[in-house]
Amino acid sequence: MSAKNSPIIEIKNLHKYFGKVEALRGVDLTVESGKVIVVVGPSGSGKSTLLRCINHLEVETVGEVWVDGKRLNERNKNINEIRAEIGMVFQLFNLFPHLTALDNIVLAQHVVRNRSRDEARQIGLQQLERVGIPEKADVYPGQLSGGQQQRVAIARALAMDPKIMLFDEPTSALDPEMIKEVLDVMLSLAKEGMTMVVVTHEMGFARAAADRVIFLDFGLIVEEGSPAELFNHPKHERTKLFISQILQQ
Amino acid sequence: MTLDPLAESAKRGVPSLQRQRDTSTGGLSGLPWWLIAILLVLVWGAYFILTTADYRDAFDFIVQGISTTVQTTIYAFAIALVIGLIMGLGRVSRNLVFRNFARFYVEVVRGIPILVLIFYVAFVASVDVAAALGMDSRDISSQARAVAALAITYGAFLAEIFRAGIQSIGRGQMEAARSLGMSYGQAMRYIILPQAVRNVLPALGNDFISMLKDSSLVSVLAVRDITQVARLHAGSTFRFREAYTVLALLYLSMTLVLSSLVQWIERRLHVSQK
Numbered sequence: 375m376s377a378k379n380s381p382i383i384e385i386k387n388l389h390k391y392f393g394k395v396e397a398l399r400g401v402d403l404t405v406e407s408g409k410v411i412v413v414v415g416p417s418g419s420g421k422s423t424l425l426r427c428i429n430h431l432e433v434e435t436v437g438e439v440w441v442d443g444k445r446l447n448e449r450n451k452n453i454n455e456i457r458a459e460i461g462m463v464f465q466l467f468n469l470f471p472h473l474t475a476l477d478n479i480v481l482a483q484h485v486v487r488n489r490s491r492d493e494a495r496q497i498g499l500q501q502l503e504r505v506g507i508p509e510k511a512d513v514y515p516g517q518l519s520g521g522q523q524q525r526v527a528i529a530r531a532l533a534m535d536p537k538i539m540l541f542d543e544p545t546s547a548l549d550p551e552m553i554k555e556v557l558d559v560m561l562s563l564a565k566e567g568m569t570m571v572v573v574t575h576e577m578g579f580a581r582a583a584a585d586r587v588i589f590l591d592f593g594l595i596v597e598e599g600s601p602a603e604l605f606n607h608p609k610h611e612r613t614k615l616f617i618s619q620i621l622q623q
Numbered sequence: 624m625t626l627d628p629l630a631e632s633a634k635r636g637v638p639s640l641q642r643q644r645d646t647s648t649g650g651l652s653g654l655p656w657w658l659i660a661i662l663l664v665l666v667w668g669a670y671f672i673l674t675t676a677d678y679r680d681a682f683d684f685i686v687q688g689i690s691t692t693v694q695t696t697i698y699a700f701a702i703a704l705v706i707g708l709i710m711g712l713g714r715v716s717r718n719l720v721f722r723n724f725a726r727f728y729v730e731v732v733r734g735i736p737i738l739v740l741i742f743y744v745a746f747v748a749s750v751d752v753a754a755a756l757g758m759d760s761r762d763i764s765s766q767a768r769a770v771a772a773l774a775i776t777y778g779a780f781l782a783e784i785f786r787a788g789i790q791s792i793g794r795g796q797m798e799a800a801r802s803l804g805m806s807y808g809q810a811m812r813y814i815i816l817p818q819a820v821r822n823v824l825p826a827l828g829n830d831f832i833s834m835l836k837d838s839s840l841v842s843v844l845a846v847r848d849i850t851q852v853a854r855l856h857a858g859s860t861f862r863f864r865e866a867y868t869v870l871a872l873l874y875l876s877m878t879l880v881l882s883s884l885v886q887w888i889e890r891r892l893h894v895s896q897k
Contacts, residue, residue: 429802431798431801431802454801454804454805454806455804457801457802457803457804458803458804459804460802461802462798462799462802464795464798464799466795468793468795468796468798468799469799470796470799470800470814470818471818472817472818472821481803481813482800482803482804482805485805485809485813486803486804486805486809487804527799530803531802531803534803534804
């Protein structure tokens, strides 16, 4: 843990266009190893785009993204190696429906990390234990509840031993009674010192786990600070408006 | 035109009652009458073959072509599957050359009648290929030429089926696979294609049936498939009715078996997807 305070993600002047629409308009962000960053903002503010630029699911139009000391760019042949270090959890889970929960977790370990099937299965079972559903190992995603699917998705990402975990609105597609089981997993992960960038509207999670909250609007970071600062004493008008709308829900 | 409300409702009532009866699944209306009719036709044909000397002779002669028809279809379809898969991947590839080549191939093949393609492959392309390989084109059997022609034709059809299957898989699957560090090829092989192929199995089955029927076209190359031997039989005995009735019934019974197989696969996929 000597590298605790060294930046593991560095984003410099990031612009992203979709055609003529500018989704990100110059974002600078540094994330130190072991920190939990929560990104909030109205829909269409560029939160997901920012997250997806970090593992190059979206390629930046202008600017630089550095992960773990490596610059991401389109010609980078090692993008797969960098991605293997970055776990990603999606709003709609994106489990592989033709594979069982355990095989979902085993596959990438086997073909990307070159672990033997047996080793990958061992690790897969440990990860299912960690997210609280070891009994679902041989079940197909279609037979799992949303909360269980999302926990399998988290286990799938964790099995790769990532250095960073990205969460893209992980609870937005869940029924209310399932949100807690997913947030609990994320909280314990934060306590274990995982570097996390989380796009979410769950203020409770942000208060409990975030080192820093970033408010994004119209593709720019409007304000950032500790959860207490940002939620209790927002400085900018837009932040105030957004926070009050969120808290009303 | 009447304004009598009773008559109006009666008129409207009649078709709706008929519709209800048509779609109900119980009783006599639920039976597959079309299938029973086809089976009766086949039984009727079998009866003639068993009891009439002219029909029996036609059958005995034509049935010799079955193995050629089946072989040609299976070989050509197997090669077409390979071509179709590669070209289907090309259709969705980000590689400019690969993508355009695949599109070029598909459009060219789809723009030419199968019969013309068969002539072209058999009498022009295979001569060129033989020359390029330093072979004598006469060493290439007409069945091999027929297989090549059918495979090239159906490769284009299957490419479009594979393309549709790949595109039917949501973008999130590719993103999830890539975010785990898999390469594009690994994601295709382990994530996208298994799901895509499953989705297009019924379509592939239907194209197999189409190819079985289109294999009759290779009779123009004097390949001794059932169509060709039926023509030979008709030509030598002048028993046209017998020869072509037996020929039609043979195709019908083969396609009937295959299409019920496709339906069975379709039902199983439907059940297991729930």
